[in-house]
Amino acid sequence: MKTNRHDKILLAHGGGGQLSDELIRHHILPKLRNDTLAELGDSAKLNLASKLVCFTTDSYVVKPLFFNGGDIGKLAVCGTVNDLAVAGSAPIALTLSLIIEEGFEFELLEKILASISESAKANDVNIVTGDTKTVETGAVDKIFINTAGIGVRLAGVDLGFEKIAVGDKIIINGTIGDHGLTIISQREGIKFQSQLKSDCVGLAGLTCQLLKNTSGVKFMRDPTRGGLAATLNEICRGAGLSIEINEADVPVNPTVRAAADMLGFDAITIANEGKFVAIVSLESVDACLNICKNHPLGKEASIIGEIVETRDAPIVEMTTKIGGKRIVQMPYGRELPRIC
Amino acid sequence: MLERIYKAQNLMDTACNTLGRQINIMEVCGTHTVSIFRNGIKSTLPKKIKLLSGPGCPVCVTDQGYIDIILQLADRDDCLIATYGDMIRVPGKGGSLETKQPNANIKVVLSSEDALQLAKDNPSRKVVFVAVGFETTAPATAVVVKEAAQESIDNFCILSGHKLVIPAMRALVSEKNHNIDAFLCPGHVSVIIGFGAFAEIVERFGRSCVVAGFEPLQIIEGLGEICRQLAAGKAELKSVYTAVVTEQGNTTAQEIIAECFEPVDGYWRGLGKIEKSTLKLKDKYSRFDAFKRFNITEMPGEDMSGCRCGEVLCGLIEPPECGLFGKSCTPEEPVGPCMVSSEGACAAWFKYGGVMGSGYQEIRRPGSQ
Structure with a gap:
């Protein structure tokens, strides 16, 4: 069935003719097959259980394409799944758009597609429609991927900044900074790169469990680019309330800490791809933490701080390990390009 | 603890x-x-x-005159500038190394070894290593100068801006x-x-x-x-750093600095000309001295208008006292070097203290009520 006459992508693979058809039918479809996708229609027809849906999109341009703990394919599935998950929905379906540079090796494309397939299965979503374009050498760097996703909101769940109140607790499901530092270390060829591993993973299993079994979750967000610092600042601005966190309670893998120190980064500003921050009511915090800790993706979950009254302007303040206080700023964000 | x-x-x-x-x-x-x-x-x-x-x-104390020299060299087609990353954003006359167009003459390196390698890989270009830093980076520069001499890598030279504390x-x-x-x-x-x-x-x-x-x-x-x-x-x-620091220090590193460099009077941002404060290559290595090779004399530069980095560096003012701080000078668009380098006082104030700056120094101590 496989008729791989080429070992590299040609411009014609995106031309809409025979080679395009071959690429889709012989390389993409076999890996991602499901009934909806197999129709290869102009649009996917979906039958959703609810009118309340979440809809999101994200593009993935990570360099390098393959990194310890994942690759661009896994990232493209998990990243979009996580955006749906933290909005309080169960992911149902994804789209997949590939923009491929002429000359890209089929072997690598196959690896990426296999990874997409595996991640979609692991997150219980189907790739239901997609698109493939090829561009001349230099127009993109090897391969860029866009995925859009649709999820059904969980019954009775309505998350939002406006729900957040003074006294609410802040939970994170594990260590910070692993993804961003893995990428930068691998890119720079730094010697401790083998000990670093991206946390890239889909979170819907854990977030759905949390939302179905407790009622105190008010808001969730995945701290990707800009790291925990950016997410906390967004929450602070969105809710109009201040945040206090305790440095000693923020989980950081020791290798990440050492790598961050060496490279002059602050782990709190570094991207994650398998973490969520949840704002939960004081009454439900123990139950939430318990659910996280009993789930494989939340073993190192921790209560890192709380929502407090604003004095002058909403700020994120950190109590450091030595008992000092400092502001956690919104990172200005250009230290690490193309990490996702 | x-x-x-x-x-x-x-x-x-x-x-x-x-x-x-x-x-x-x-x-x-x-x-x-x-x-x-x-x-x-x-x-x-x-x-x-x-x-x-x-x-x-190191980036902050480098005088504006030195920055302007790098920018001039970057204009030459026969030159390839090898520099540590944080130098490229320091503004000088007509922009910075980062904004210079075309910028094909500028390469960011992580070490002095990378700079020497660049020279080996580009034999037709004159590779100028922007050698800045204190006694901590000077030995690494000295090592590659010696290596270039031994291997006769004649298209390599350094623009020494090394400073002594x-x-x-x-x-x-x-x-x-x-x-x-x-x-x-x-x-x-x-x-x-x-x-x-x-x-x-x-x-x-x-x-x-x-x-x-x-x-x-x-x-x-x-x-x-x-x-x-x-x-x-x-x-x-x-x-109180007894595990690592000795009274004599690292004598091997001191020897290699002394073998390659001699202290001469040099310009510092904010501090002006300081006697025997800057490292110049000794005569026996002068063929690797970019100042000599391009016949340049370092002159004190003019700081960017309104920038008070010099006073910050002397401890005379704190960053928020500068009129540009957090307004026209931010880490995104720095005016002075203290906002460029992540180790600069202005960048640290901005990043960790917020634009509210000095107002934040509120005392809540772990031991106090």
Whole structure:
């Protein structure tokens, strides 16, 4: 069935003719097959259980394409799944758009597609429609991927900044900074790169469990680019309330800490791809933490701080390990390009 | 750990009570500056203790004249500029290395070895290594100069802007109106030069010099030791970074610096011309000296209009006192080098103190009610 006459992508693979058809039918479809996708229609027809849906999109341009703990394919599935998950929905379906540079090796494309397939299965979503374009050498760097996703909101769940109140607790499901530092270390060829591993993973299993079994979750967000610092600042601005966190309670893998120190980064500003921050009511915090800790993706979950009254302007303040206080700023964000 | 912090804080309280005035302690190391801000150390100190960020960040102390020379060399088609990353954003006449178009002549390197390799890989170009930094980076530059000499890599040269810490400290405390009570001395530099090198500052100028590492606890203990001395009316030389720093320092590194370089008068941002403060290649390596090769003389440059980095570096003002801070000068669009380098005082204030800056230094100490 496989008729791989080429070992590299040609411009014609995106031309809409025979080679395009071959690429889709012989390389993409076999890996991602499901009934909806197999129709290869102009649009996917979906039958959703609810009118309340979440809809999101994200593009993935990570360099390098393959990194310890994942690759661009896994990232493209998990990243979009996580955006749906933290909005309080169960992911149902994804789209997949590939923009491929002429000359890209089929072997690598196959690896990426296999990874997409595996991640979609692991997150219980189907790739239901997609698109493939090829561009001349230099127009993109090897391969860029866009995925859009649709999820059904969980019954009775309505998350939002406006729900957040003074006294609410802040939970994170594990260590910070692993993804961003893995990428930068691998890119720079730094010697401790083998000990670093991206946390890239889909979170819907854990977030759905949390939302179905407790009622105190008010808001969730995945701290990707800009790291925990950016997410906390967004929450602070969105809710109009201040945040206090305790440095000693923020989980950081020791290798990440050492790598961050060496490279002059602050782990709190570094991207994650398998973490969520949840704002939960004081009454439900123990139950939430318990659910996280009993789930494989939340073993190192921790209560890192709380929502407090604003004095002058909403700020994120950190109590450091030595008992000092400092502001956690919104990172200005250009230290690490193309990490996702 | 808390006990050691409390002990140091008690020493600080005693010093504040005994002296009954503001105590100014200057750190001369960018890594200290960052650690002080990142760990919120200022918020744990008595109000009367003021930490000043001195000339400890290599990018910050580099004079504008030197920056303008690099920019001129970058215009030459026959040159390839090899520079550490944080230098490329320092603005000079007509932009920075980052904004220069075309910028094909500029390569960011992670080490001096990478710069030499660049020369080997591009035999038709003159590779100019922008050699900045204190005694910590000078040995690495010396190593590649020797290597270039041995292997006759004649298209390689260095634009030495290497600076020495002690002459800068001497210059600061030689000023009549300086306000520095003591120095928290740099850990990295001391590993190379040895803590004994600071004896002159203690003996001749009567200022305490305490070498500390970069962990927040070491910094606090260093400040505690300084306060112990101040309360007792003494100025002593001490290292609380004993695991790493010796009195003599790294003699091998000192020897290689001495073999390749000699100290000459040099220009510093904010401090002006300082006697024997800058490292110049010795005559036997002069063929690798970019100043000689391109027949350039370093002249003092003009700071960017309104920029007060020079005063920040001398501890005369704190970053928020500069009119540009947080307004037209931010890490995104820096005007002065102290906002460019992540180790610069302005960048650290902006990043960890917020644009509200000095207003934030509110005292809530772990030991107090």
